[in-house]
Each structure stands twice: as structure tokens, then as C-alpha cells.
Amino acid sequence: MFVLVNLKTYPCDPVAVAEAVRDVNENTDARLAVAPQAAHLERVAETGAETWAQHVDPIEHGSNTGHTLAESVADAGAAGTLINHSEQRLKLADIDGSVQAAERAGLETVVCANNPAQIGAVAALGPDAVAVEPPELIGTGTPVSQADPDVVEDAVDAAESVDDSVSVLCGAGISTGDDVVAAGDLGSEGVLLASGVAKADDPTAALEDLVDPL
Numbered sequence: 001m002f003v004l005v006n007l008k009t010y011p012c013d014p015v016a017v018a019e020a021v022r023d024v025n026e027n028t029d030a031r032l033a034v035a036p037q038a039a040h041l042e043r044v045a046e047t048g049a050e051t052w053a054q055h056v057d058p059i060e061h062g063s064n065t066g067h068t069l070a071e072s073v074a075d076a077g078a079a080g081t082l083i084n085h086s087e088q089r090l091k092l093a094d095i096d097g098s099v100q101a102a103e104r105a106g107l108e109t110v111v112c113a114n115n116p117a118q119i120g121a122v123a124a125l126g127p128d129a130v131a132v133e134p135p136e137l138i139g140t141g142t143p144v145s146q147a148d149p150d151v152v153e154d155a156v157d158a159a160e161s162v163d164d165s166v167s168v169l170c171g172a173g174i175s176t177g178d179d180v181v182a183a184g185d186l187g188s189e190g191v192l193l194a195s196g197v198a199k200a201d202d203p204t205a206a207l208e209d210l211v212d213p214l
Ligand SMILES: O=C(CO)COP(=O)(O)O
Pocket: 006, 085, 133, 137, 138, 139, 140, 141, 171, 172, 173, 174, 192, 193, 194, 195, 196
């Protein structure tokens, strides 16, 4: 299972969480990665943890003040990027452009979507993976894998019917190893989570709990 920890703009220490991700990753078969804010990418990547960006824009080098260029994210040490997170929504044409920008820069891509219909649409753009995250469950601590298992199974079916090479992750409210196992049982190849680790008093213990049953 892929466990991708999105730090959003939570007031945590991104380097400390990244060190926890790196250390826990060494003792599990799961794959762990962390997505800090763009300004923290380089410091986080220097820890040796697999580092992801939270977003890249559908742009190239040039006159794009204030945008996030995929090549700069890759130069800072990121291995991949989220695109179209529910808190950073894009138009379909811009999702397409961001996936192309990420691929041009050699970044792996996870495109987020709110529901199975959107998963089908974004899977058609050829990302490496898609992640279904019902917005109403994000940050609630109520795991999507228990609260809305159908949405995960339907997302897996939707992606598979469009392009069976696209992996499916799920997220929202995931915070325990049982939640991750339940996600896997529904056909998900990984989880995307934030508050369960970024707001934990002890991120290492939270990460160990997440991967313990895997
Ligand atoms: O948005 C999310 C991950 O990208 C999910 O957030 P929570 O894990 O806090 O519900």
C-alpha cells in the first residue's frame, strides 16, 4: 500500500514529519511519502523521505508570476505531485495541463477527485494514479473506507473501465491501520491522509499505527 501524507498548511514541523516518514518507511513493506508545502520541499527532500508536491500549475518556464512550475518542484527533490486536490480544484483542461507538466518534469502524478464520476474523467487524462476523496469527510476523522465504502469501490471500477493501468487511492478521515486495511480490501492501492499524522502529537507513532497491519 502507498501511504501519502499531505501536510496541507497545518502548523506542523515538516522536517520532523518527514524524518518520521523516512524512518517508518524503513521497517514496513508499505511505501510512505510526504507532501509538504512548496516552500518546504527542499528541506523535506533532504531528509531522504520520498517527497511530493501538493500541486503544480499547467505552465512552462516563462512569465507566470506566483505559479508553481513542475520543473522547480522536481529540482527541489520532489518525486511526484498531487493535482486537483479538493482544496486546490482545477478545471479539467488545467488538470490535463498539470498532468502533462508533471510528466514533462519526470514527476509521478496522483490526480484527486471528489467522486467516482470525476475519477473516470481524470483517469482518462493518463495520470499514474487517481485518489477519491469525498470533501464532506476530509478532516472529520470518519474514514471514507467505513463511512462510504461504495464510493471507493465505484471509484476503482470507474478508473478500471477507463484505463486499468491507473492506480486508485482513497482518502478522507483515514487515521488508523484498520482504515488502511479496509481501503485495501475495497480495491484501493493506497491512501491519502493529512490530519491523522500532521495533527498528531507523535507523528512517528501515528505512522507506525497506520502501517502496522500491512
Ligand atoms: O485531504 C486529505 C488528504 O489529501 C484528507 O485529509 P484528512 O486525512 O485530514 O481527512
